[in-house]
Structure formats: structure tokens, C-alpha cells
Amino acid sequence: MRWTIKPKPAPEQVRQLAQELNVDPLIATLLIQRNITSFDKAKAFFRPSLDHLHDPFLMKDMDVAVNRIEQAMANQENILVFGDYDVDGTTAVSLVSSYLKSIYPHIATYIPDRYAEGYGISFQGIDFAEDNGFSLIIALDCGIKSIEHVAYAKEKKIDFIICDHHRPGDSLPDAVAVLDPKRDDCRYPYDELCGCGVGFKLIQALSQNQNQTMNDLIPYLDLVATAIAADIVPITGENRVLAHFGLQVINEAPRPGIQALIQQIKKQTLTITDVVFVIAPRINAAGRIKHGNHAVELLTEFNLEQAQQFAKEIEDYNSERKGLDKQITQEALQQIENNKEQDSFTTVVFQENWHKGVIGIVASRLIETYYRPTLVFTKSGDYYAASARSVRGFDVYNALEACSEHLEQFGGHMYAAGMTLKVENYEAFKNAFEKVVQETMNPELRTPEMEIDAEIDFSEITPKLVRILKQFEPFGPQNMTPVFATQNVMDTGYPKYMGANEEHIRLFVKQQHSDGFAAIGFNLAHKKNVIANRNPFQMAYCIDENEWNGQISLQLRLKDIQ
Structure with missing residues (x-):
């Protein structure tokens, strides 16, 4: 462990802020390190307000998305709310579907099967929409790279609205609207929202046209705070406001599904850390072990007794997940030792029968022992699929992009990503990934900071x-x-x-x-x-x-x- 003391701000700046706020110089120092350098910024930091949320219509395509949803409601169209199977995706689907159901009846949800369909928008999901008469799909926490899927849907006269927060590729899908604050042409003031956060901006925009106020949306913030915590996005700006008020809802008036999860914890007041380590893994366990639909059922259930039954089932999935996680981590550590790869810059391990639902967790566990960018592969149909995790300061997404000639598909963030490749490309990819990391990683990053x-x-x-x-x-x-x-x-x-x-x-x-x-x-x-x-x-x-x-x-x- 190398200790790095953060640079001290200029003494004059510390003295001035300490005086303005009437606080100790130590507090002023901590605030300046967080870029809180004035009375107004400190007021916004210490007194979050829902008035600090940005106008949702500042997001590129928001007006188009709202118009298309209102048109669908006016024409009595069936709307399918589609989302990924992780916490961000299932909370986003629960949020948008439950809001839409409060103003319009013809709403259904769809979570792809992690094993049969894989990550993101699936052809199977589009076929389901066609077979069941859905003419509009709202995709949450996925879709920014689904160019072929959106084109396939268009042939079937199904429109897409995409709400995503992942980095776009070179071109965007031909959807009716693409809401993603990371779009180059999007001027939205805050680009660190999670998928559920983008979904929240959509219902915020819809609610304005329904003559509703922010008070009508407060009950949905328990879902947004859960997604912010689970997706490890920066807790700054808008995320800080949403997390602050969402935590209040979790602690004072959570929806029955979250209440049922909390009842299994012997703690009076939950923090963001509790949400990360207690609530999020249980919601995630549904998609990892069984199906993400179970999480949506739990989070949209308004009968407490029924929610408690769902929570009990999810607790069982979580116990199973823990056992698999422990077993696969031990097998992976053994594999690293047997292969004598302790001096590598990367960890890449594979076993075809490893459970796809827990390989991301295993990758994080391996970093605790061998501190370096890590990929854990398993067999998925005719392909190999992997979860990637990185060490602090190293962008694993960029490293994958540099090796993308060997990959079928990939996506994700700086510290966590997923990918699939053809079996015959595994060795070539593994060598290329090691080479890229060796050439681009600052040697200092090999020691935890x-x-x-x-x-x-x-x-x-x-x-x-x-x-x-x-x-x-x-x-x-x-x-x-x-x-x-x-x-x-x-x-x-x-x-x-x-x-x-x-x-x-x-x-x-x-x-x-x-x-x-x-x-x-x-x-x-x-x-x-x-x-x-x-x-x-x-x-x-x-x-x-x-x-x-x-x-x-x-x-x-x-x-x-x-």
C-alpha cells in the first residue's frame, strides 16, 4: 500500500473559506479538495435541494422522446419498458414502468435473460415485442451501441427510445430518440448520471407535461439512490441531490420491495454503503442466479406481504450467489498459481463451466489478491464471455477498445466492462490485452494507493x-x-x-x-x-x-x- 497525501490547498484559500463558513481550517481543506471553494458551493453541498436538479429538456432528444410517448398514449399503443438485468437496469425498468402505469394502462416490462440473450437489447426481446403488439420500446441502461437491433425493430415497425449512460460508439442507433448525456452533441450540464438517473430525467420531463411537481416524484427516489450506489457513479452534482433525497425515502418511506429487503437487516438508518453492500447485491442476485424479472417484480410490488415473499426468494438466490462466488474465486486463484503468471500485468482466467452470473464479482475478488486489470472468462453458447474489472487509475474500457479486433462485442466503463469473443480468438486476445496494459499502464498503478x-x-x-x-x-x-x-x-x-x-x-x-x-x-x-x-x-x-x-x-x- 503506497500512501499518497493529497496536495494541500493554498493557505490563503483555506483561511478565506474557513472564515466565510465559520469552520475549522481542516474542514475548509477537505471542502477545497472536493472543489467546493465558495460559500455558494458549500451551501449547495451541505444543503442539497431538489431545486438544484437540471431541466430535463436540456438533454438532447428529450422533447422528441416525450412527444413520442405522449403520442403512444393518445393512440392507445402498447409500450414495452426494456432494461438490463443488473441493479441499474432493473431499478430503471421498475422506475419508468411504475410511473407510466400511474398515468397509462398499456405498459409491460422486459428484462433479457442473462444466459439465453446476454447483455442489452436482444433480437429475442424485439421478437417478443412484435408477437405481443408493442409498437414502442423504451430501453434503459442499454442500447447506445445496439445499431443492428434498432434497425431490426424498425423493419418490424417498432420504435425505440434509448435511455443510456454508457459511452457511445462512432455512430448512434437510428432510434426515435437517444437520451445519453455522454453523447458528444448533448449539452446537458451533468454527464455522470446512471441508467436509472437518465430514466428519472425522462419521467421528470413527462411529469411536467402532466402538471405534476417534484413532490409527486419523491417516492421514486429510493430506486434512483439504489442505482446510484450500485453503479458506483460519482456522488457529485445531480447524483448527490438524488442520492441524498433517495436515502431519505429508503429510511423513512421505502416502497414495499425495498422495505422487505431492509427488514432482513438489523440496522436502523441505512447509508449509501449499506445500499452498496446489502440492498444492491440482493437485487443483483436475481439476474445473476435466476432472472432479472424477479427483481422488477419485487421493486414494483405494492403489497408488503407479497413483497416479503419475493424478498425471501431473492435472499435464497443471494445465498446461492455467495457460495458460487467463493468456489469460483478459489478455482481462479489456483489457476493463476498453477500458470505461474504472478508477474503479469493482467489477470486473465477461463473455465467453461463457471457461472456467468458471478464472474464480475470474482474479477473484483481476484484484484484483492493480484492487484491488476482482471478478466474472468466463461463459455456462453458458442462464444467465450468475460467480465473485466480494473485497478484505480487504469481505464480497462480503453484497453479493450485497443484489442477490439479480437472481440465480437464489448461495452462498459473505465473500471468495469463486459465482452464476448470467438473461441479461436481467445489466446490472441489474451496476449494483445497483456501487451496493451504493459505498454499503457503507469507502473505506479501496480501498487494499491x-x-x-x-x-x-x-x-x-x-x-x-x-x-x-x-x-x-x-x-x-x-x-x-x-x-x-x-x-x-x-x-x-x-x-x-x-x-x-x-x-x-x-x-x-x-x-x-x-x-x-x-x-x-x-x-x-x-x-x-x-x-x-x-x-x-x-x-x-x-x-x-x-x-x-x-x-x-x-x-x-x-x-x-x-
């Missing part, structure tokens, strides 16, 4: 600091939980080891002339020699609250000790 926001002494950790840090939430990309470093720390001599294999450590740490703090380090017990014999050490940590038996106490969550 710990970014430190500020070096502080324990005396600076006051109730006021903790209170203000809580107002930095919701945390996420580009607004991560602040990480602090403190030097010359000592353990009081009674560390406690926890976990099945005693892999976690709990300490009570002190600095000279300061109060001590409880500190917990997950998977840091192997560092016990660093703290032995009351030797001084330095630690990187987040300031956290521990909830136990209804009692809340301050604790430091260790990230690393040296």
Missing part, C-alpha cells in the same frame, strides 16, 4: 468535527469518506483479534497528551508485529460510528498501519 486527505493529531478529532463530517454524506466516488493519517500512535497493549480466523484486529490507540480511541482494522491482524511492544506506528483511518445494541460510539476504522 491509499489517498490520505489530511494528516492530523488525535486532539483535532472533536465532536464538532464528527458532526460536520457526517454532513459530507452521502459518500461515494469524488466525495469519498475522508481518510486521515496520524503519526506516533501507540496501542495500549491489549489488542483483540476477531473473526473466524482472527483476521480482524481491535485496538485502543493513543497519542501522547491526547484522549485514546477504539480502532478496528478489518483484515489487518497480519500487521500485529507493527503494533507489538507498544512500538509507535502511523495509521491511516476513517472516523466512524459504531452501532451496537442501540448504543452509538465513536471509533476509528483502520485502512492501513505502518
